[in-house]
Amino acid sequence: MTREHAPSERQGRIEQICQAALDHDAGDRAAFLAEVCAGDVDLQREVESLLAHEQSAAGFIESPALHVAAKVLPERGLVGARIGPYEMIAILGAGGMGDVYRAHDSQLGRDVAIKVLPPAFLNDADRLARFDREARVLASLNHPHISAIYGLEHDAGGRQALVLELVEGPTLAEQLKSARARTHVGLPVAEALSIASQIATALETAHAKGIVHRDLKPANVKITGNGQVKVLDFGLAKIAVPTRAAERWLEAESAVSLSDASPGLVVGTAAYMSPEQARGDAVDDRTDIWAFGCVLFEMLAGRPAFHGETTAQTLGRVLERDPDWGSLPADTPRAIRTLLERCLRKDPAKRLHDIADARIEIDECDLTPAPVQEPAQRTRPVWWLAAALLVVASVSALVFSKIGGLPLPSELFEFPVVPSDQATLLPRYGGFAVSPDGRQIVVTAKSGNRSSLWVRPIGSLQYRELPGTHDALFPFWKPDGLAIGFFAEGLLKIVALRGGLPTVVCEAPDLPEGSERDEVGGSWNRDDVIIFMSSAFTLNSVLARAGAAPAALTVLAKGETAHRWPSFLPDGQRFLYLALTRPGDPGELRIGYLDGTPPISLGRHESNARYSAGHLLFLSGRHLVAQRFDADAGRLTGTPLPVVTKPPFATWNLLAAFSVSESGVLATHPGGPIPSEQRLTWRDRSGKTVGVFGEPGRYPTLDLSPDGKRVAASLVRGTAASDIWILDLERGDAVPLTTDPAWEFDPTWSRDGKQLVFNSNRSDGRVDLFLRAADGSGQDERVVAARHAAETPSWVPGDRSIVYGDDGDNWIHTLDGKSPPSVLWKTPARERAGTLSPDGRWLAYSSDKSGRSEVYVREFPSGAAEHKVSVDGGMAARWRGDGKEIFFLSLDATMMAARVETVRGFRMLVPEPLFPSGLSLVTLRPYAVTADGQRFLIPTAIDQRSQPPIMITMDWRARLPR
Known part of the structure; x- marks a missing residue:
């Protein structure tokens, strides 16, 4: 060892010991440090001092388990420095492969993550090669579940920096820690499998390019606010079996070995290393499959698959022992247990060979939930309960006879959808959908201040909320009934019925919200194609996959304003839709084709249409009618016959609120909820009503x-x-x-x-x-x-x-x-509801850059110096008249106030809650505030009008005249 290399090596050693010690409980650290420092008292004291510093400062850092070295080695602190157009804002983490900073891009006006190689390693050929390798690996991987790279920067001092996508949200390690603190176990099975499926998809992409991650672990996985998984840190990635694509982007790497051919070289994190990796043997895709199994096991069990008091003990257990299979939760599906056993076989020849097989096993796993227990006491009157139970008994018998293969009854049978005790139904105009087989219905419902999707069998009172579907609109079913598509936050998403978080497919329209209704709708065919209305008011098609790219299907003709309400026909290659012109005019019902064949007109109609049992159902004279339809020829025949005439239907942009299954089960609603009248109410900062103004009405x-x-x-x-x-x-x-x-x-x-x-x-x-x-x-x-x-x-x-x-x-x-x-x-984020400060120097607005709506402030008009105002979500910002306070709504509709100072730059205090507003979050500026910030004018409901029920008709054909 030469003298000039000694400081670099010692720093690296200190860093490695600090990071390893942080993985141990505080009570274990003394014994651990004594062992790994091997009698070097000075080394042990230095590490203990740094760890003490780590604990005292943990509350101020986003990822306290990752940044010891960055805080305690002064020469590595770059906050405030610039590399190219990037200004370092805060330290996010530090590790052996580099320090990560949050930085602001002054050219494009966005925040990014900057990974910087520490100065101590600028002359380390191996570190430089790995750093450059990571840039090339990330540049070759373009996938929604892998953090993206924007570029590679060098400054005048020779410092190298990777410019990366800034992924907001907790790491999986932090999420697991939080889950253990709450429940002392891991994540719910459905949530764990949803995350695992997305990780597997990311690895599948990497493996297809011959890239092995080699350091997959919970700390290298992030979960964004909308539930999307991002795999991070390809700093230890290697080429396992070079592909032509890999060879092309590695042509410049001939001077550096990427195969780690040196015998005995061990890289990675002990608890997630495969046995061959721990031995320093050559590795391939199967080492990532082992790590994937370790991560999935930990998500389910709430504890690592292999854990020892020291690194040596951990590696010993990896090499010699099996996981404690008994620590998996009792509701772990048999298929997942088998998958874990195959992933964690010590002999790579007997291990699962392809991560795609793991993804398929997870996606097809049956996770039928246990029945939800009815509450002991119900709020509805006893007579209503008795009637509801009678309906359930009757419906159950009918559903069995109808769907179970026995002859259909000839008599008509219908009943209302009984609300849940846990949520209020919000049928709206596209707020419910019957499953293709007629067995289930999905509805939008509101619990507290948030709406979401709830599913129930047709013949049951038991509702089940689908996690991650907050603010969902226009649900529609996958043809096999195993998943549901919907729209939320300007995105098209899909969620599996078995559970787990939704998957983001692509961006979708985020249209104006002043009318309390949005204007999107979708349909899904058996080839996994979804069609929906684009932001250009035309129809797009997209594969039901995370991050898929939509393609245009239709083009507006002269005089047309929108193509809306698509619905696939039985062949899955053709679809119905309405071409709209001026408000108030009927639309033209058309048959469109996925292959681009020119559409066929079915004439002018006053609503959308849906196919069922050889007929098209649509509105005529505000009544629901059915007309025979030759699906092969694409032609309506005969005369429209009435199906539902009372109450008459209303429409929104020619959308009628009905849904029908292929088996003939029909759900109808007269046209959205009857809204409550409002009074304009003055409230003080405590929320107390201090005055009422104006006539009753609705004031969005x-x-x-x-x-x-x-x-x-x-x-x-x-x-x-x-x-x-x-x-x-x-x-x-x-x-x-x-x-x-x-x-x-x-x-x-x-x-x-x-x-x-x-x-x-x-x-x-x-x-x-x-x-x-x-x-x-x-x-x-x-x-x-x-x-x-x-x-x-x-x-x-x-x-x-x-x-x-x-x-x-x-x-x-x-x-x-x-x-x-x-x-x-x-910016790539969706920014809304901008409002200028009284002096015109600052613009406050809401943005979804973190995965949920938050309030930010930027300098106007430059856009420089972005500041986050809200802490746990926010929208609908307004300024006090003197510019010294910003008001906004939290995501539970609490009125919030943040004090600010704008004379010398922009400074603010942590927002404080004022009072529950009771406002709906579907409008952008639903309140006003006086110039002194002391009174708020808020539309307040003055009555609760009855909600028309969703009606279920078990066989709509029985309604036809005979």
Whole structure:
């Protein structure tokens, strides 16, 4: 060993001991350190000192188990430094393969992760080679479940940095630790299998390119806010069997051996090393399969498969012992136990050979849940319980005779869907769907302040909530009934009925929410193709796979505003959809083709249509009718016959609320919930009601005038439209500003109080921005023709420009008309509801960059210096009149307040909760606040109107005239 290499080697040794010690309980560390330091008292004391420092500072670091060396070795602290356009913001972690920082990209206005090789290793040829290798490996892997690389940077001092995707959310190790603290066991089986399936998918991609990860462990797996898994840290990856693709991107690596041919070289983490890896033998894909088995075992059992008091003991158990199979939970499926046994065979020749087989076993595993126990006491009256039980008994008998293969009954049988004690049903217009075989129904329902999907058998009162489906809209079934597709947070997702977290397929429309209804819908065929409406209001197709790329199916013709409500026909290659024109006009029902064949028209219709039992069902005269349909020829024949006539149906964008199975089970609803009337209520900062204003109505969005004397509000009229009204707080009167038959919402006062800008869909259904004098004089002027849907306008001081949201970004438009609107800053996240500070220097907005909605602030108009305001989710931000406070809604609709200081940069305190608002989170600005921040104007429900039930008809054909 030369003298110049000694400090580097000692630092690396210290770092390795620190990281290994952190994996042990505090009570075990002294004995562990005494053994590994082998009598080197100075070394042991130095490590103990660093570990003490680690524990004292743990509360300030995002990943305390990973960053000891970065905190305690001063020369490695880069917070505040720059590498290229990247400014280091905070340390995220540190390890033998590099330090990881959160950094801000000043060119693209986004946060990234920067992995930096420590200065001590800049002359270490092996470390440099591995660092460069990781960059090349990541560049060759493009997959939704693998963290992406954006580039490789070098600074003037020779420091190298990988620019990586910043993956927000906990590591799997942190999630397991939290689960053990709560339950003393691992994750629920369904959740563990969902995570494992996504990990396997990532490994499958890597293995297909001849890449072995070699360091798969819970600390190298992250779970984002929407449940998506990301596999991290390919710093120890190697080429097992070079493929042509691998050879191409490794041509420049001829000077470095990537096969670790040196005998006895051991790399990885002891508890997850395969036996061959622990011995220093050559490894291939099967070493990752072993590690995958270790990770899955730990997720289920809540403890590592192999654990010793020291690294030597751990490796000994890897080589000589089997896991404690008895520690797996009792509800672990037999197929998963068998899979684990095959993954953890010590002889690689007898081990599972392909990770794809593991993924298939997991995805096809039967996880039928145990029946949910009915609560001991029910809130419904006894007579209702008796009636419900009678329905269940009757339905069960009928379902058995209908679905079990016996002859169908000739008599009609129907009943209401009885609500759950745990949640309130939200049928809306696309809030329920019958499974293809008619055995089950999925409904959107609200429990507390969050809505989600709930499933129940048709012949049962037992509901089951599907995890991870918060704010889901428009559920639709996979043809085999084993999974459900839905839309949430501007994404198309799928969730397996057996449990587990949803999988994100691709982006989907995130349309304006002022009407309390969104406008997407989907259909799924037997070839695993999903069709849905795109953000361009046309239809797209996409494979039901994580991260799949959608393809366009239809193109709008002249005069058409949207193609909506797709529904596959039985052959799975053709589908029904409606082509819409102006609001109020009927749509053209068409048959579309996946192969691009020109569509066939079936004439003008007033609603969507669905196929069942040789008929198409659709609305005619607000009644549900059925007409014979020759599926082979694609032709309607005969006369439409009535199926459901009372109560009459309403529609939203020509969508009627009904669902029908192939077997003839029909679910209907007259057209969404009857909304409660609201009163505009003044509340103080404690939530106490201090005044009521205005007439009863429905007020999705509102804004206070700068002088605090008037309110501009969108007022909903029935179910067809809304207008902007001006309410005078002093005189108590109200006058309409708009009266056309369209949706107007989100009004915003100019700084001088003389003008209002608002959204309207009067332009062929597209949501544009319009301007009107606040006194009602003149005419509405369209000032922004939206790309997608313009929303939440905010005036720039001087009232010459407007900031607004469109297509997931913040835009600015100058009212002089000399230049077109321009995007302020383009980010991959979806940013919404921007609002400028009183001095115009800062823009507050919500963004889903972390996987859920959070409130952020950026400098305006540069977009520099982004600051996160909310802590546990937030939306609908508003400023106090002096700019010293930001108000927003938490994700449980609590009104929050964050004190800020903007004189010398931007500083803020931790937000404090004020009061439960009771507001719906489906609108973007559903409240207003006075300039002094002391009173809040909140629409408050004044009654709870009865909810029309979803009606089930077991055989709709029995309703046809005879």
